[in-house]
Amino acid sequence: MAQFYPLRVTDVKRDTRDSVVLTLAPPVGDEDAFKFIQGQYLTFRRSFDGEEMRRSYSICAGVNDGILRVGIKKVDGGWFSSWANDELEAGETIDAMPPMGNFHAALQPDAARNYLGFAGGSGITPMISLIRTVLDAEPKSTFALIYGNRSSNAIMFREELEDLKNVYMGRFNIVHVLESEADIELFSGRLTREKCEALFERWVDVKNADFAFICGPEPMMLGVSEALKAHGMDEKAIKFELFASAQPGRAKKRAASAGADAGAQTKATIILDGAARECDIDKGAQSVLEAALAADIDAPFACKAGVCSTCRAKIVEGEVDMEANYALEDYEVERGYILTCQSYPRTDKIVVDYDQ
Amino acid sequence: MSEQTDITDYLAEGGKLSAPDNAPPRYRAELMRIMASFVDSELAGAAGFADCINMGPGVKERIAASRIVLEKHDHAERVLDLMGEFGANTDRYMQVHPWTERVDRDEDIGATRPGGDMRLNVFWYPIESWTDAVVMNVLMGKATVIQLEELSRCSYQPLAEAFREILLRERRHMELGEEGFARLQDAGADNAALASSFDYWRPRVAASFGGRDSARFALLKKFGLRHRPNADLLTEWEAMVEAVVKSVSA
Structure with a gap:
């Protein structure tokens, strides 16, 4: 079983506009677990809104440098890389598995290659x-x-x-x-x-x-x-x-990990500009907004990242899970407002009203 | 419901709104789209243009390019602050999209928005050289002025006011583009290179005006957020660029 160790982030250095280099220190006593071969990578895990995400990043140090570093470039929509670039600070810890990978040739100190x-x-x-x-x-x-x-x-x-x-x-x-x-x-x-x-x-x-x-x-x-x-x-x-x-940048959809909902559908009624229209939503795989757009409903949106609140609507019936919400206030959520770009139906039927 | 209808009537008759609280939900959503499209275009445009500063052949050109980059960020911030009054997370907004991201030079995305943000199509294309940057700025500068003149009349007063102030400076950016263009010509710029950049940017900037019969326009007009159809704005722009294009092909 692969084991995760808490690595301490000792330095976060901005390398380019959209990349950082993290220097990491294994826990005292576990240093040997993090000896690596050139070209290997570390796999990190972190929870985003209760969803565990794993990402692998190559070690960018020589085996004799006595240092453990990874470079992380921010990927469009990538939660982990965005978090590492924008929020992570020295002093925090991050869970990582010991080095893996086989991107090297065995060293031959006397060879001229x-x-x-x-x-x-x-x-x-x-x-x-x-x-x-x-x-x-x-x-x-x-x-x-x-x-x-x-x-x-x-x-x-x-x-x-x-x-x-x-x-x-x-x-x-x-x-x-x-x-x-x-x-x-x-x-x-x-x-x-x-x-x-x-x-x-x-x-x-x-x-x-x-x-x-x-x-x-x-x-x-x-x-x-x-x-x-x-x-x-x-x-x-x-x-x-x-x-x-090449790894998918976004968090796994809930049902994809739950498994039980695979193939299940939610009947949705979308109210927009005074007209109610029906559409099916692939449970867990599609957000309310994605399903509405796929059904040619001209639902409003802008950032698709839970930040701008353009896609706000009121859930009149049923329940959804919101993967991220950086825009709605608690009182709005209590009143039933959702960010449709981040909302995945939990019930078999939902009614969402953009006019309220 | 009746409240919304009343406000819609009010807006259709030319009424203005001045605070988020009296914006009906659908109006709010369309207003947010307009603001996001502007903010994203400024941020993406500035991010792309930042790379062009170093291409500038002289100090004057670099000052002009730097100023454009600075002021476009400032414009984005002003409108983003207005979005913030509607609940947008202004702290996080900047980090959500890769503003320097571009498609391949020869890709044709039409009027679509291929990424996750709302920038106009034209800000998805990479700029190749200083000449290319100047030509793009001349063409898009004129388009921006026409589009902002239209939006300066919008029914959300705080935005209309912000756009009116922004328009003054965007007009100056357009002029900086024209001055840069004149300097290129004075310096004996290669007409073929200029013409090739014009050929490249002209249809792409034209596409930034949106479809000729946009269904959304009717809704926006009803809300007082738009007044003149896309086709009218495009025609005005085409007349403006005709003269410049002639000077290159001559």
Whole structure:
């Protein structure tokens, strides 16, 4: 059984506009449980409104750095990453399982090997661990990083990478590929198969590379690996790590975890502009607002995140669970007001009135 | 119910509301949508434009771009404060959406809003270069002025007043765009690059006016939140940009 340990957050450092780096300390006596191999990740858990959520983030430190760090980039609608970016502060604790993952090649201190790393956005986090570890533990090896980002200010670990370049001069190289801002065509755009082919012509030596590590969005990973294979790299030398944001960003819907409600439906009556219309709501899977919109009812909404209160309505009959409410006051909730974007029916029939 | 009908009649006849308490629920919801759309557009627009500051070729250009970014945030804050009076959580609002997020340059989203926020379609597209930023600003600047002139007449008085003040500065942003454009031309800018940016932004800004026959318009008109149909606003904008486009294609 996997066990969670309470890690103390000793530092929260803002890295880019939408990412933070957390430094973590295992409980005294449990330090060994958090010894890691380069490229591994930690799985965290936290409750959001009573719903447990688990998220995995790569460790971004070298195995001999004597420090445990993770980088967390804020994902659209991601509760955990938003919480880590906006609310989490040093001194708090956070539950994590011991390190897991197999995104590495066994170290050989005497070997002179050439590593290629391809990172897209926050896919840089496990690369940091690989780069720091390999360059330190294999003094004759080299590492070339091809790092794709939307723009220069989205580059995570930018300064740290520059520092590493200076420390390991001649052994560590970075090629930045930016979707905007880059002056030279070769270094602008996305890390696609075509972009890689172009880079492989002069800038990246695939023929003499021993390993390639790829971490980023799925299309990027596929494009890079195809280009590598086309240039003769053995499939076994190519290692993939699924990008963290590929995980669903939002909290699990209640019924999906409860199981019992799977496939169940709620009959809903939606009153809007003086007209009452019926629609079915997939219990637990659809919010009242989603179901109304799916039934072509022009219900009002704006933020869909429980913040703005545009989608406020009164529940006249039945009950709902509100997943988040950052806008309604207690007295409004007592009077039966709900945020329809956050409300999931609990009863088989509900009546919701936007006109009240 | 009768109370709401009375207020609706009052609004349809040109009456104004001045506080959240006397806004009927449906009116409140549509007003919130308008405000959220404005706030989100300003926040997303400013977030995207912030990246353009460093593209500015000279100090003047960078001051202009910085000022636009600063003032758009200020405009967002003013209207967000009004949303706060209706219960929106103003502390949390900024953190809910990734304002710098954009679609691919060649993606066409029409008039849709692909993300979770309410920004106008045009603020979903990435800006490529300084020239591109200037062209976008010229075209969207004019659109913003026309759209705000319309909304400055809206029946929720505090918002109408806020929009009137904002309009003065948005008009200045439009002028800054025009000045930047003139400087580009004086500096012998590549007409092909300008034309290509115009071709890119023109249909996208046009789409920001919404559909020609918007069903929602009837409701908004009844509430006194809107007065002129989308098609009229769009026609006015097209006339305004025609002259600029001619100067580029000449």
